[in-house]
Amino acid sequence: MARVLLLALSIAALVSGKEDPVQWTLSPVNNITQIAPGNKAYFQLKATIQPGWHLYSPTTPPGGPIITKIRLSDNPVLASYNVYRPQPVRKLDPNFQIDTETYTAQAVFLIEATTSKSASAASTIEASVRYQACTDVKCLPPVKKTASSEISFLAGAPAGSFSIPRDYALVPAAPSANPTPISGSAAPPARVPERNNEPLLPFLLTAFGFGLAALFTPCVFPMIPITVSFFLNQSGSSTSGEKSGGWKQALVFCLGIIVLFTGLGFLVTAIAGPFGVVQLGSSPWVNGFIAIVFFVFGLSLLGAFELRLPSGLLTKLNSASQTGGYAGTLLMGLTFSLTSFACIGPIVGPLLIASVQSKGAQPVAGMLAFAAGLAAPFFLLALFPSYLQKLPRSGGWMVRVKIVLGFIVLAVMLKYLSNVDQVLQTYWLTRERFLAAWIVLFALPGLYLLGLLPMEGIKKDDRLGVSRALIASLFMIFSISLMPGLFGGRLGDLDAFVPEASGTVFGNSAVQAASAPGSYFKNQLDSALAAARQQNKLVLVNFTGYACTNCHWMKANMFPRPEIQTALKDMIVVDLYTDGTDADSERNQKLEDQKFSTVSIPFYAILDADQNVIATFPQLTRNPQEFLSFLQSKPGARQQSTAMLR
Known part of the structure; x- marks a missing residue:
């Protein structure tokens, strides 16, 4: 309904006459137009907005109005670039029922471009912007504009001392076909080696x-x-x-x-x-x-x-x-x-x-x-x-094998049904329901082998042998051992295969318990970075998945450990889910691929508030000391901490 209303307002604006409430200019920061080849060039893309009008930030959440998109036109003198947006005004939009991010009066976007080492001739840098301008009662149709600036190259030209202000945030979606480098890097990051778990x-x-x-x-x-x-x-x-x-x-x-x-x-x-x-x-x-x-x-x-x-x-x-x-x-x-x-x-x-x-x-x-x-x-x-x-001769024992295997297959089937439930986030197959079904499915083969469940392969007068009794006991013991999980008890390695208890965020109860209020976020990297600036902390980015067994194992068995929780108290933690069907998951997976050249999960990265990478950890580990050493990485240790990946 909100989109229909927005379209109607846009059409009304067209009928009323052409309006152009936003003007764009591109210029070098500090008027530095001469750059040494291979150095960074900084540009400011300035939007001058007429009174009463506003436009939407590039990081406005999906499901709302049309956001501002900025990209540089292809140019051989540019190797890569990043776009940073200023702090927007956040407020609830009653039409879209989401918190939108807007700019009024003026917005200055910063572009950090890494120039090519082979650049020599002067060149025109062109930025294209697609945006939508709105007032409180109407919106114009989305338009695309361009702005340009000149740049020249001189070997030995002094490098500028400009740095991105702390209240600016990197626009996550890369506008270039080239991988967007990590902030502070001179080139795209090397591909993280894929290691089997x-x-x-x-x-x-x-x-x-x-x-x-x-x-x-x-x-x-x-x-x-x-x-x-x-x-x-x-x-x-x-x-x-x-x-x-x-x-x-x-x-x-x-x-x-x-x-x-x-x-x-x-x-x-x-x-x-x-x-x-x-x-x-x-x-x-x-x-x-x-x-x-x-x-x-x-x-x-x-x-x-x-x-x-x-x-x-x-x-x-x-x-x-x-x-x-x-x-x-x-x-x-x-x-x-x-x-x-x-x-x-x-x-x-x-x-x-x-x-x-x-x-x-x-x-x-x-x-x-x-x-x-x-x-x-x-x-x-x-x-x-x-x-x-x-x-051994074929006989009744083969029928018993078939029956027992049938119950096990149905139990495995529930695991994949649970994956569907978690990825779609319908939450109808809760931990309690899942475990109740598993308890029954693993108790039934035990009862069957004991002769208490009338099915083919076992007759009433069949003697209960030692091997059959032993196997039946194993099934019954396993079934009973699942019962504590119904009441919030931990199941060790099995926690990786079952849904998390109601009221927790997919195994993140341990993370949330360790984190101070305002120190845990889900699918909100910008909010986590803002909190890191306020609290002067590092950010632990956890690329994870709803249906990722290894991710669940880490959350259920590694994060609850006392020494790990102690380390997490000094960090901002953000979980970025990459395997869902929503826009957040698509954006998170694209971010992981562009920033770290991998889409494997679990993948952990420690960033500072300016998104500089401190350390990365690309896999599950069962060694608490190894993971603790990663969490204790400090700024300046990037080269040492990433050496373990080779």
């Missing part, structure tokens, strides 16, 4: 273990003796021999498995792209799709229905795989992988999702390790067929 080897071993675990699913285990016997028959060997000639067929079969799953890894890598972790990991649509897939898999494993590939496709694949030779065996491996996906999918899914939390080809490496774990027993049993006779 976990080493690659443990991930590969985990993926290999997942592949071995997939062998014990009902879709795979019964096929082991049948498939290996096929290899032996092809080579004329028997299951009683110590060594077999069927290893070549088995090797080709394993290659078919590896090709399919590694191809899946390549597909995920291509979709994720260079910054896939944020776009895929936090997208509500991706998380919602994953939740639906896991829900379907879970119900299928619990016996609600059976997932099958189209019969026509299976018939064609089976016919092709029976042609004999190595080509037929390769197709047999592909067919086996596809037909077993109903059971393997719930295991592959979390592995793929975990793999996109690192850049590069980790999904490919993860799927390669998974496929190797799944395929290795087929090859080894074909090489040593006598061990086939020692495999």
Whole structure:
């Protein structure tokens, strides 16, 4: 409604006649027009505003009127530039229901430009401004104006001593195609090295273990003796021999498995792209799709229905795989992988999702390790067929594995449903509801294994063995251990996977408790910098996410530590969420990319009130002393504190 009213006022202004209440001029600060190549040049862009009129600051929050946008036209003598805005007047606009930022009478914007080292000839610097002028009763349509100033270059020209006043703030959105450098830097910052939160080897071993675990699913285990016997028959060997000639067929079969799953890894890598972790990991649509897939898999494993590939496709694949030779065996491996996906999918899914939390080809490496774990027993049993006779027989235990896996898959599904809830900020899946559902979902397999939940795989007169009782006890203990979380208790590492308690800001209760009033902000960097100037403190900028597990872990387990809270008392803390669907998240992610050349989260930076970078910390850490040392960084220690990133 407010936008409609604004449009109507603009049209009325057009009808009433042309008005031009704002005049713009561009001039060098202190009339310094001669610059040494590579030095900084400072310009003031002055808006002279007629009485009764006002225009809106570049940092007016989104969802309101049209803001003032300033940019310099492309010029080979300029390497980069920053725009700073003066302190505006903030007040609530009743039409937009937000605090707008306005200027009246006069506004002087400052432009800090870094000149090219190769600049030599004199040049005209042109600034373009798009803005909207309004009174209390009408607004003019947005207009674009330009203003220009001359600059010349002389080697050895003295550098000016001008510095940006403290009451000026950097305009966050970069108007240039070039990355905007950090205030006080002579050039754009170097790219922050991306570091995986976990080493690659443990991930590969985990993926290999997942592949071995997939062998014990009902879709795979019964096929082991049948498939290996096929290899032996092809080579004329028997299951009683110590060594077999069927290893070549088995090797080709394993290659078919590896090709399919590694191809899946390549597909995920291509979709994720260079910054896939944020776009895929936090997208509500991706998380919602994953939740639906896991829900379907879970119900299928619990016996609600059976997932099958189209019969026509299976018939064609089976016919092709029976042609004999190595080509037929390769197709047999592909067919086996596809037909077993109903059971393997719930295991592959979390592995793929975990793999996109690192850049590069980790999904490919993860799927390669998974496929190797799944395929290795087929090859080894074909090489040593006598061990086939020692495999446990298929039976009721496989049905029990399927049922238990179904409950676990439904629990994992809730995690991705929670991601959707947090990113969209609907807050209906609260911590209490989430944990209540998890308590039930992890108690049900325990009750089932104890024979107290009538489902297939366990009969009333079945004897309760030691192994079944032990596994049931583990599920029951885990379920009970979640109960303190319903009443505000901490759950350790599990806090990273569940929503924060009601009344706190996504794990920031510890941060808010440590911070003095007016020392914690969410998505308000300018306000945090203003508070830093008033209180003479440094600013801890926390680029974080609603659906970022590692971010939640840091907030739940690192920030509450006494020594960390003590350090936070001397700082202004601002959380900048980058993975939401709102304008704040888009602006925060763009700021992180432009200022630090990364979009990874969590990412921490300590700034002074003038936005000079003191130190950066680009990842999760479980070492409190390491994080405390970062928080204790002081001005002048930038080179030393960033050295740890190399």
